[in-house]
Amino acid sequence: MLTILSFLFAGALSGVIIAYAMDMKTPKELLQGAVGGLIAGFLMAMMLPR
Amino acid sequence: MEYLGYITLTIFIVTMVLTLFKKIDLPVQTVLVLVSIVCLIVGAIFRFTTEGFNSAILLPNEMIGGIILHPITALLAGLFLAGALDATHGFDALKVIINKLKKSPIGLAGTVVILINLPVIASLPCGRIIAAALLPLLFSFGYEGGMGILTKTQLIVLIAAFTRNAMGSCGPSPIGGVGQIGEGFLGAFFPTASDGILRAPQAFALIIGTALTALFIKIISQKLYPDDVALSDKPENQEEDEKEALPEIKAPFRGYLSLIIFVASLLTAIFQPFGKAMPVQTMLVAGGILIILLCQAKIQDLMNGIILLPVTAMASGFMAAGALAATGGFDALGVILKSLSTVQILGVAGMLAIFVQMQTILPLSCSRILTAALVPVLYLFGPAKYNLVTWPQLAIVMAAYMINATTSCGPSPLGGGGTMGEGQMRAESGFIKGAYTYSSMAIMAPLAAIYMKFMNFTVFSPSNPDFSQNIITIILYTFVIIAISIGMMSLVSRMVSNNDTKNWRLQLIYFLISGGIAGAVLGFSVYELQYIEIVQGFIGGVFAAFLIGVMVPKALSVVRKTA
Numbered sequence: 001m002l003t004i005l006s007f008l009f010a011g012a013l014s015g016v017i018i019a020y021a022m023d024m025k026t027p028k029e030l031l032q033g034a035v036g037g038l039i040a041g042f043l044m045a046m047m048l049p050r
Numbered sequence: 051m052e053y054l055g056y057i058t059l060t061i062f063i064v065t066m067v068l069t070l071f072k073k074i075d076l077p078v079q080t081v082l083v084l085v086s087i088v089c090l091i092v093g094a095i096f097r098f099t100t101e102g103f104n105s106a107i108l109l110p111n112e113m114i115g116g117i118i119l120h121p122i123t124a125l126l127a128g129l130f131l132a133g134a135l136d137a138t139h140g141f142d143a144l145k146v147i148i149n150k151l152k153k154s155p156i157g158l159a160g161t162v163v164i165l166i167n168l169p170v171i172a173s174l175p176c177g178r179i180i181a182a183a184l185l186p187l188l189f190s191f192g193y194e195g196g197m198g199i200l201t202k203t204q205l206i207v208l209i210a211a212f213t214r215n216a217m218g219s220c221g222p223s224p225i226g227g228v229g230q231i232g233e234g235f236l237g238a239f240f241p242t243a244s245d246g247i248l249r250a251p252q253a254f255a256l257i258i259g260t261a262l263t264a265l266f267i268k269i270i271s272q273k274l275y276p277d278d279v280a281l282s283d284k285p286e287n288q289e290e291d292e293k294e295a296l297p298e299i300k301a302p303f304r305g306y307l308s309l310i311i312f313v314a315s316l317l318t319a320i321f322q323p324f325g326k327a328m329p330v331q332t333m334l335v336a337g338g339i340l341i342i343l344l345c346q347a348k349i350q351d352l353m354n355g356i357i358l359l360p361v362t363a364m365a366s367g368f369m370a371a372g373a374l375a376a377t378g379g380f381d382a383l384g385v386i387l388k389s390l391s392t393v394q395i396l397g398v399a400g401m402l403a404i405f406v407q408m409q410t411i412l413p414l415s416c417s418r419i420l421t422a423a424l425v426p427v428l429y430l431f432g433p434a435k436y437n438l439v440t441w442p443q444l445a446i447v448m449a450a451y452m453i454n455a456t457t458s459c460g461p462s463p464l465g466g467g468g469t470m471g472e473g474q475m476r477a478e479s480g481f482i483k484g485a486y487t488y489s490s491m492a493i494m495a496p497l498a499a500i501y502m503k504f505m506n507f508t509v510f511s512p513s514n515p516d517f518s519q520n521i522i523t524i525i526l527y528t529f530v531i532i533a534i535s536i537g538m539m540s541l542v543s544r545m546v547s548n549n550d551t552k553n554w555r556l557q558l559i560y561f562l563i564s565g566g567i568a569g570a571v572l573g574f575s576v577y578e579l580q581y582i583e584i585v586q587g588f589i590g591g592v593f594a595a596f597l598i599g600v601m602v603p604k605a606l607s608v609v610r611k612t613a
Contacts, residue, residue: 002519003250006505009525010257013532015163017261018211021268022162022204029159036160037257040167044253047173047224047317049246049509 004045011041054096055378058089062374066412070463078414082366086113086373093377112376113369126361127334128175128225134341135312137348139305145187146301158199166211166264169219170256173316175226177216177467185474188212193284202283203272206475210482211264213471214460214489215256220417221456222252225319225334228456231421232448235429239441240510247510251449251501252456255494258528259457262493262535266485269543274484274553278606280476304345311340363416371423384430391438396590398438399576399583402447403569403590409455410490411597413462417455442507442516443576449502450495450572457494461486478606484557487598492535492564496571500527503575527571534567550605558599565595
């Protein structure tokens with residue numbers, strides 16, 4: 001569970017940074033980036049050994 | 051025998067450096083095979099004169115004994131399955147899904163974030179596979195690609211970040227990934243290490259490192275090399291309806307079916323529901339056969355998917371490693387590095403901080419080459435021989451080393467994977483070098499070490515009371531590392547001027563400080579709050595960062611003229 005949480009955190013943070021780096025700086029776009037990152041982080045975590 | 055080791059080690063290092071600087075104009079695999087042959091001949095002569103004919107004749111056997119077949123066959127099986135996916139339009143099905151995702155509530159921002167991280171999610175054994183399939187799709191997001199939904203700057207960041215993620219995804223791949231080379235060695239202490247003890251630290255470091263790469267490209271690389279990307283923006287006076295209409299992305303049914311079989315094979319290979327009796331390779335080949343039967347792929351299509359570069363890189367790397375092992379080259383390297391650790395200013399912590407950055411210092415076209423050669427040396431630092439570190443400490447260093455190694459093909463000038471991204475964004479060679487080496491050195495290596503220490507041990511050694519998971523520490527350290535990086539990045543960005551030399555020096559100072567911090571974090575991860583070791587790690591990190599930073603080009607047009 002903590003592994004998944006750590007990847008959700010990393011994914012969301014990474015998503016916000018990527019969205020910002022791509023000039024998508026409105027609150028809505030940053031939130032969308034975070035959600036995209038959450039999905040990516042979750043999928044990565046699910047593929048890991050537990 | 052001792053002298054022989056130093057001789058063969060010198061031959062290996064000198065030829066690798068000459069190849070990196072393009073003084074030897076041959077593919078690196080060819081160079082490695084030649085190095086192996088030369089080492090064998092030198093070794094045979096040496097042994098014949100000192101130990102007699104019988105000892106000399108055993109040398110080739112000892113070299114071949116060093117070749118580990120499991121990662122090579124897993125890599126071949128992974129490429130075989132990816133070839134099947136490609137041939138049956140599985141990647142087209144993926145493109146359709148991405149297109150639909152763009153119109154969903156997560157919008158363009160969420161879609162590009164998923165897209166950028168797709169290589170690590172897909173876990174293919176070589177990032178070049180997914181990069182070759184999806185880079186043209188990314189290019190189509192720009193004005194020249196037809197869709198025109200991203201500006202030039204956005205497209206550069208997207209392509210660079212995606213390629214960064216791809217050229218590191220081979221590390222945590224469970225199907226012939228680079229990390230498996232290190233996991234085998236850690237199996238001596240962690241019985242289930244081969245299930246993927248190095249995967250989570252690498253994936254965690256990659257997801258953050260990719261984001262920081264995007265930011266570096268946006269606020270530093272584009273300022274340092276403003277005229278070196280030939281992509282164009284949509285002209286301001288162009289009407290919206292003048293935009294070229296792209297044909298709708300479609301995929302046949304067999305594309306979706308092959309994608310489903312691919313994902314199912316991947317999941318079965320990762321989670322092994324049939325137990326250890328069914329190896330990864332069997333599941334992947336079975337997936338390939340299913341695709342042949344159900345999706346009408348030909349054997350030829352599947353064979354076409356096999357990219358020879360990573361396979362030959364791994365095989366030649368193992369050959370060179372075998373030759374070095376048989377002639378005592380690794381023992382010599384171990385002795386040299388061990389003596390380096392006796393220098394008080396460096397100590398073991400400083401030496402390890404340099405060692406983990408070794409492959410970013412010497413970036414070759416495929417990380418497997420040096421990983422096959424250097425992981426056995428790292429292993430010797432542990433309880434198996436020199437006893438410089440304990441098993442858990444070795445695992446921490448191995449995690450940092452592995453992510454640094456596996457991402458090193460990205461910035462390699464020897465046909466590294468990053469050149470695919472540079473080509474797609476029409477950038478001069480070397481555009482991504484600073485961003486890629488920075489993220490490997492300053493972000494990914496320390497994060498992988500921290501993750502291994504505070505999150506991963508309990509998964510592989512749940513009954514050991516010394517290990518526990520501490521997510522708060524992980525979050526805290528990730529924030530601190532990111533905050534320091536972004537703070538310094540924005541400072542450097544503001545200080546960039548029109549003077550190339552001044553900019554380069556500024557970037558080098560940035561690298562030195564970041565490398566030092568990375569070394570200190572590694573020192574902390576390995577030795578906890580022992581201040582001397584943390585300082586030694588900092589000094590080792592500065593030394594490694596210097597070797598990495600001086601290789602970042604000052605100006606790309608100069609590189610082009612002199613190349």
